[in-house]
Amino acid sequence: MNWEKVWLNEVSEVSAGQSAPKDPCFTINDGLPFIRAGHLLELTNGKDLSELPTINEVNAKACRLKILKKGSVIFAKSGMSATLNRIYKLEEDSFYVSHLASVTPNLNFLDSAYCSYFLFYFNPSQLIKDSAYPSIGLSDISKIEIPLPPLPIQKQIAEILDKTDVLRKKDLALLKHYDALAQSLFIDMFGDPVRNEKGWNNEELKKLCLKITDGTHFSPPNHLSGRPYITAKHVRKNLVDFYSNPTFISEEDHLGIYSRCNPKKDDVLYIKDGATTGVAAVNNYEFEFSMLSSLALIKPNLQLINEQYLCYWLNNEYVKENYIRNYMAGAAIRRFTLAKINKFKILAPPIALQNQFAVQIKNIELQKEKVKAQIKASENLFQALLQKMFR
DNA sequence: CCTCGCCCCTGATGCACTAT
């Protein structure tokens, strides 16, 4: 279908946010949401606008913040990869700041859902100027050519795309639900880890493990291929994710490192250095790899402790608050030492019960994999539809 | 007054040195 194309600024108001002072006097549940570029990622990942900080009109005026009407579409105007090509349609009036561009459709000509889907298809980040400071000019945004079918047809197109998008959003919510389920399963089976009302044995981690050590302290040079090299950035809560940002070292370096620190499948990796300290994940990879010293390697004694149980224990917020935080060195620098990890106190329920927990966790993981596959499928469908509608 | 371009800061990461 070849609809007439118009410039975006003929059917909408194109604008950008003001810069905001450092501390724009936020208020809780009073006033309108306040959106920064950094929030885009969260919003497009399913976070609700109502979960954002708010600011009331008086403070907003003092900060000279711009207000944006419901139905406007926002995206990042400068910055790098993460927030670019994140298109978000506002469901209520909000304040927003610099580094965000906004498109407020004139509803007599342009449907706002249609507009937001078109911008997603168009991908404004292609307008980035080739410079050391990637940014998009308002004039370039204004001159984006948007196909303009009659309003009823715009609405129809948006509705079709909505339907696939709703599926994707539901699946995203389902993923979150499974994570919550796993957490509550832990509490259900083992009780409150702090009160320990079931009276489990309280043991030092050292006594429950075969080996506790860390990765290499002599950072080897990176290579384009070779042996996988896993560092803190690969470890997320309950997940080791090597492939999203793979790094490699030479076979020779690997052998030197591996002779001391030999991670195997089902060992627990634990971040012990830096801002993300205190995140644990079970190693799911069959392949052999080397680690950096920002990670601890914990090999559980399977007669005494199950690796999934250990991982959920280490990641549990109450546990962190009440047990692990006591072991942290100074408040400023987040870091555990091996000596302290060895001395962590950990409740050790009967191993049979722990194993039962692990089986349930694996079932939940299996469900999550299915949902992830569904998400992938609906994303593909969504992309295909986008191409079909706008090409 | 609004935009654009230019740094500036902060948090994340991990290198490299020191201590045992």
Add this chain to the structure above:
DNA sequence: ATAGTGCATCAGGGGCGAGG
């Protein structure tokens, strides 16, 4: 040789001021 620690580096979001 292994473990502990300080801090360099880097990415990228955010603030600011010159210029239109």
